Each structure stands twice: as C-alpha cells, then as structure tokens.
Amino acid sequence: MKDLILKNISKHISLDCQEESYFLSLLKEKKVIKKELILEHQQTCNYIHFVQSGILRAFYMDSSGKESTIMFAVSDWWITDMYCFINQKPAMLNIEALEDSSILQLSKDHLEELYLKVPKFERFFRIIMQNAYIREQLRTIENLSLPAEERYYNFINKYPEAVKRIKQKQIASYLGITPEFLSIIKTGKQKNSFS
Structure with a gap:
C-alpha cells in the first residue's frame, strides 16, 4: 500500500532508498471506519493525512449545525485543516471518513524533522500547498461566477x-x-x- 504514497511523492521529487525508508518510518498507518472523525472542530490539528483508500471529507459546521463541505479527499490525495496544522491551532474543520478508509498520517513534528533531514521535502510540500491554494482559489471564482x-x-x-x-x-x-x-x-x- 505504501507504493501509492511513494508514487505521489515521485510526481514532484526523487528519493533514494534511504530517504524513502526514512520517510516511510515517520508515517503512522490508520484504518478509519465510515462516519469516524479523524479531526474534530477545536481539537489540535497534529496530522496531515494521505488517503490510501476510501474517501474523506473536510467540513465546517456553523453554530446552527449547518454543514459546509470544504473538500473531499479520495485515494492519492492529501487532507488536513492546513491553517490549524501549520500554526498548531485548534481545528476549524471536521474531517470524517465517508466510507471505510485507510490513511497514512504525518505529524507536524515529523514533518519538521523531515524538512531538516531530507530538505527536498520542503519542495514537495510547497508544491502540494501551492496546488491546494490554486484549487481553492479557482473553486472560489467558480462559486462566484x-x-x-x-x-x-x-x-x-x-x-x-x-x-x-x-x-x-x-x-x-x-x-x-x-x-x-x-x-x-x-x-x-x-x-x-x-x-
């Protein structure tokens, strides 16, 4: 199953065998069942998640209980509450499994270690974050126009x-x-x- 994440990474950077092993050693594999929340509003956002299989949904719930879906993450996608993950703030979003799913989690601490020990991962995550920003900007423009x-x-x-x-x-x-x-x-x- 870890071939999928290595293929995802290879879209933007090349790793040698030692770097691959080190990166994989930092990941935590987690099975989640349908409707399980892997992040709840106000919880500290400690992980960025890679979807190996299944579907996850990030959503915001307002004070009246109305849900607004921010994004879906299918197999081969990354998902987190990015603002809260980067700044280690309480989550604004909830992230739930829409079906039984398998994810790989990378903690904020391990991400920082990765940047120091394998600096090319800074490039990888910069590209991932740029693409996410572009996707959200285009979505906002679509919603307005x-x-x-x-x-x-x-x-x-x-x-x-x-x-x-x-x-x-x-x-x-x-x-x-x-x-x-x-x-x-x-x-x-x-x-x-x-x-």
Whole structure:
C-alpha cells in the first residue's frame, strides 16, 4: 500500500532508498471506519493525512449545525485543516471518513524533522500547498461566477470515481446549494442525455 504514497511523492521529487525508508518510518498507518472523525472542530490539528483508500471529507459546521463541505479527499490525495496544522491551532474543520478508509498520517513534528533531514521535502510540500491554494482559489471564482449546473459538472469531472459514493447532501453542501436543487440539476442532466 505504501507504493501509492511513494508514487505521489515521485510526481514532484526523487528519493533514494534511504530517504524513502526514512520517510516511510515517520508515517503512522490508520484504518478509519465510515462516519469516524479523524479531526474534530477545536481539537489540535497534529496530522496531515494521505488517503490510501476510501474517501474523506473536510467540513465546517456553523453554530446552527449547518454543514459546509470544504473538500473531499479520495485515494492519492492529501487532507488536513492546513491553517490549524501549520500554526498548531485548534481545528476549524471536521474531517470524517465517508466510507471505510485507510490513511497514512504525518505529524507536524515529523514533518519538521523531515524538512531538516531530507530538505527536498520542503519542495514537495510547497508544491502540494501551492496546488491546494490554486484549487481553492479557482473553486472560489467558480462559486462566484458559474451557475450551479456548471459547478456540478466540474465536480463530476474532478471526482469521477467518487461521485456515486458521496451522498447528494454532501455534494450539495460542497457546491453551496440545497440537495433539492441538486436533484433538479441531476434530473435535467438525465433528460438531456435522452434527447
């Protein structure tokens, strides 16, 4: 299973066998069951997580209990509450497993050790964080400028293998629309595919 994370890393940096072994020794493998929270609001955010299998969801819950999905992480993705992880602050987000999942966790302390002992990991995580920032900026622009239907089609393209495994209510909260409106969009899409 650790081949997947090494392949993920090799997209941006090359490691020798010793560096690979050292990196893998810092990871903690964790199995999580469906609906389990691996991070809860106000808990200290100590880990960045790599998804080996399954799907995770990061969401914000307001004081009235309304959930807004911030992101999904499928196999081969990284996820955390980045602001809180970097600054070691209480979490603003919750991260839950949407299905039984397997993750690899890297602690903040181990990440700092990694930067010192294998400096090229600074490059790797800089690229990961840049890509995450770009993705969120584009998502914000989409939410401000595109109709909900187009945002839904973009979502399908972004998460093609997971769209059938994620609840409609969670997809709607990611898109910033109601589940009922998402149903109307999906019904319209089905009608168009038969014409």
